[in-house]
Amino acid sequence: MTPAGPGIVAARVSLVLVVALLLQMSVAARIEVFGAMGDLMLCVAIMAGLATGSDRGLGVAFAAGIAYDLLLHSPFGLSALVYVLVAYLVGSMQDTVLRAAWWIPTVTAVIGSAIGVILYAVFGTMVGEELIGPELVRIALVVSALNAVVAHPVLRIVRWATDSGGSVRARAIMR
Amino acid sequence: MSPTRRTGRSRLTLALLVITSITVLTLDFRDSAPVSAMREAAATVFSPLRGLADSATQPFRNAWGGITDYDDVKRENEELRAQLDEMRGDVVRQEDAEAQLAQLLDQLDIDWVGDIPRVTARVVAGPGSNFSRTIEIDKGSDHGLAVGMPVLTGAGLVGRLVQVTSNRSHVMLITDPDFAVGIRLVDSGATGTARGQGEGEPLLVDTGLEKGTEVEEGASVTTSGSDRSAFPGFLPVGTVVESLPSDDGLTTDLIVEPLADTGSLSFLTILLWTPDP
Numbered sequence: 001m002t003p004a005g006p007g008i009v010a011a012r013v014s015l016v017l018v019v020a021l022l023l024q025m026s027v028a029a030r031i032e033v034f035g036a037m038g039d040l041m042l043c044v045a046i047m048a049g050l051a052t053g054s055d056r057g058l059g060v061a062f063a064a065g066i067a068y069d070l071l072l073h074s075p076f077g078l079s080a081l082v083y084v085l086v087a088y089l090v091g092s093m094q095d096t097v098l099r100a101a102w103w104i105p106t107v108t109a110v111i112g113s114a115i116g117v118i119l120y121a122v123f124g125t126m127v128g129e130e131l132i133g134p135e136l137v138r139i140a141l142v143v144s145a146l147n148a149v150v151a152h153p154v155l156r157i158v159r160w161a162t163d164s165g166g167s168v169r170a171r172a173i174m175r
Numbered sequence: 176m177s178p179t180r181r182t183g184r185s186r187l188t189l190a191l192l193v194i195t196s197i198t199v200l201t202l203d204f205r206d207s208a209p210v211s212a213m214r215e216a217a218a219t220v221f222s223p224l225r226g227l228a229d230s231a232t233q234p235f236r237n238a239w240g241g242i243t244d245y246d247d248v249k250r251e252n253e254e255l256r257a258q259l260d261e262m263r264g265d266v267v268r269q270e271d272a273e274a275q276l277a278q279l280l281d282q283l284d285i286d287w288v289g290d291i292p293r294v295t296a297r298v299v300a301g302p303g304s305n306f307s308r309t310i311e312i313d314k315g316s317d318h319g320l321a322v323g324m325p326v327l328t329g330a331g332l333v334g335r336l337v338q339v340t341s342n343r344s345h346v347m348l349i350t351d352p353d354f355a356v357g358i359r360l361v362d363s364g365a366t367g368t369a370r371g372q373g374e375g376e377p378l379l380v381d382t383g384l385e386k387g388t389e390v391e392e393g394a395s396v397t398t399s400g401s402d403r404s405a406f407p408g409f410l411p412v413g414t415v416v417e418s419l420p421s422d423d424g425l426t427t428d429l430i431v432e433p434l435a436d437t438g439s440l441s442f443l444t445i446l447l448w449t450p451d452p
Contacts, residue, residue, distance in 0.1 A: 018224070021221070022224060022225060022228040023228070023232075024303070025225055025228070025300060025303050026225060026228040026229050026231075026232045027232050027235065027236065029300065029301065029302065029303045029304065030232075030236050030300075030301065031236065031239050036305050037304070037305055039304065039305065053185075055184060055185045055188060058185065058188045058189060058192055059188070059192075062192045062195070062196070065196070066199075067217075068303075068304070070213060070214055070217035070218075070221075071217060071218065071221060071303060072303045072304055072307045072309075073307060073309040073337060073338050073345040073347075074304065074306060074307045075200055075203055075204070076199055076200065076202075076203035076210055076214070077195075077196040077197070077198075077199030077200035077203060078196075078200060079304075080192070080195075080196045080199070081193060081196035081197065081200070084189065084192045084193060084196065085189075085193070088185065088189045091185065092185070117305070120306060121306065124306060127200065127204070129306070130352045130353075131306050133373065139305045143305065
């Protein structure tokens with residue numbers, strides 16, 4: 001298959017981010033599970049790191065975070081910072097540690113989501129937002145569980161958007 | 176590409192993106208105009224798309240709400256009917272009291288909050304993430320709204336506007352730890368500062384009252400409306416549920432339950448009032 005050009009990849013990624021943002025604001029943010037809501041944008045960032053390795057995934061994660069920050073009244077750039085770090089961590093693990101298997105996206109979503117939620121709370125508190133509290137564990141558990149559920153479809157969509165489905169590792173992860 | 180080269184390039188990309196994120200964060204903290212303009216532009220562009228997405232996903236949300244909240248909604252409905260009967264009688268008494276207060280304030284040349292023009296807005300979105308505490312309403316600067324304006328429900332003060340675009344605004348709720356309001360105890364006239372302590376938590380009021388001062392449970396609390404206050408006076412805030420010694424042990428703090436239920440907001444009233452510069 002002929003690889004998609006950079007323009008097509010950029011257009012696909014933009015489309016995926018806009019749709020993910022709409023689903024986050026209109027669905028995920030309106031449905032509370034045990035007092036917490038899902039974080040689809042974090043899932044996109046994690047799957048971008050997993051699908052493309054630690055390189056191209058960083059750009060997708062940064063764009064997801066910046067787009068999310070633009071619509072929230074929260075520190076602008078904080079989600080982008082956290083998503084980039086989580087995508088890098090996931091991508092590095094994929095490059096060096098992880099072995100291809102069907103369960104990798106689910107487990108990665110669980111671990112990456114928990115790390116992302118905790119990092120956001122820690123960095124948010126560092127910039128004066130008072131985000132660390134007893135509810136943090138509950139939020140991390142809910143976000144991890146919900147992102148685990150949607151990990152596989154999100155990974156497929158991110159693979160299509162970033163045109164990273166052709167690599168041997170990506171194919172193996174998706175099996 | 177070799178793993179080493181790839182890792183090196185990734186680290187460089189990571190460093191650049193982290194630096195960019197921190198730079199943007201810094202600009203936001205300094206209330207940089209470009210950041211505000213970007214946010215406003217994004218909200219304006221995204222607003223119609225979000226309206227479509229909200230309409231398209233409404234049946235799904237309703238179905239989820241019907242499954243998970245049916246018993247709560249039924250019980251709440253019964254409680255609200257009982258409260259409504261009680262409040263019908265209160266309304267008549269309150270209107271009489273307000274009329275008398277307005278006359279007195281007019282004689283003293285003090286602004287009466289009932290005379291302040293107001294705009295009603297619908298809540299279109301709650302917090303967009305687990306760590307965002309603002310809610311979004313469907314009115315903005317096109318309707319005369321501005322940052323800092325007080326936001327009320329029928330029960331009392333519920334927050335203030337912290338971000339305003341042409342047709343949408345964000346409301347910081349009274350329970351937000353960053354929220355502070357000057358208050359006055361209706362009975363004693365004692366003043367203090369109430370601060371939010373998080374969603375679902377009561378307000379903590381630093382009164383400056385002497386240690387050991389007893390404040391009756393259920394005492395009414397309104398905004399103080401003192402000079403340079405961020406809110407006009409006489410807005411209902413809440414009722415006292417507990418008095419306790421302050422952290423330094425020298426004064427008395429109060430725990431105040433807000434009158435407005437921040438957990439179920441649908442329509443809000445915005446007072447077109449901004450503090451004197």
